[in-house]
Amino acid sequence: MVSRRAFVQQSLTALVGSSVLLEKGSSCAAQPATEPEHLKAIGLQLYTMRSEMQKSVEATLDRVAQIGYNEVEFAGYFGRTPQQISDALKKSGLTSPAAHIDMRAPWDKTLEDAAIVGHEYLVVPWMDESQRTPDGVKQLAQEFNRRAEAARKAGKNFAYHNHDFEFKQLGNSGKLLYDTLLESTDPKLVLMEMDLFWITRGGQDPLAYWNKYPGRFPLLHIKDMAADQSMQDVGSGQIPFAKYFKARNVGGATHFFVEHDQPKDPFASIDRSYQHLKQLSF
Secondary structure, X not given: OOOHHHHHHHHHHHHXXXXXXXXXXXXXXXXXXXXXXXXXXXXXXXXXXXXXXXXXXXXXXXXXXXXXXXXXXXOOOOOOOHHHHHHHHHHHOOEEEEEEOOOOOOHHHHHHHHHHHOOOEXXXXXXXXXXXXXXXXXXHHHHHHHHHHHHHHOXXXXXXXXXXXXXXXXXXXXXXXXXXXXXXXXXXXXXXXXXXXXXXXXXXXXXXXXXXXXXXXXXXXXXXEOOOOOEEOOOOXXXXXXXXXXXXXXXXXXEEXXXXXXOOOHHHHHXXXXXXXXXXXX
């Protein structure tokens, strides 16, 4: 026979054990497995297709859409008016959230054209070699701030696209040109379009910049790099895109544009890149 005292002690022990199991079970239930993510929209920088765009803007956009792309970034209108570009986009079912622009063109006209086509971001694609000095970058940063402020008043965003020369030391400053440009411009106005190929070739880590300057990188250029540093279709090189896409919110990335500067067969190139990105999970 079990004594009354022993029975009570056994019952309390069992009750405490059940509570611990319930707490552990609740903890596990509160942490479900995370579903893998995919890019919701895949874009294309149309500089890749410039040889085809010269033949027919409309036919090129139609084929780009047929492959599966959702967005395009322009690098010139190839003789079409902004309204013709807008009409061609509607016909193909594409949108164009961004465009590379010519800083020499009248800024008011650039902003007007962007409103017609529907661009949200106006991107400076290049910095002349003569500007890559401490004084040159300082003056350029001031100009970027002015342009960006006017763009913001017009409901648009202003950004700069990098190559690899920005990741070299600026004069005797001890700083990289890219860092100087980021620190010399208004972070609320001047954004960045990060080219993952060029920053990798420049020997830098995209995540380090995203952590240091969070939210300033809404646009990404997606192209791959082989071991010999040559440019490749997405998925044919060594750049860890999944790792970067997983951390996209840190940098603020919302648009992802495939690009290849010198594709042998433009349509075959963008199809390979699209198919890789479509199935890529992160």
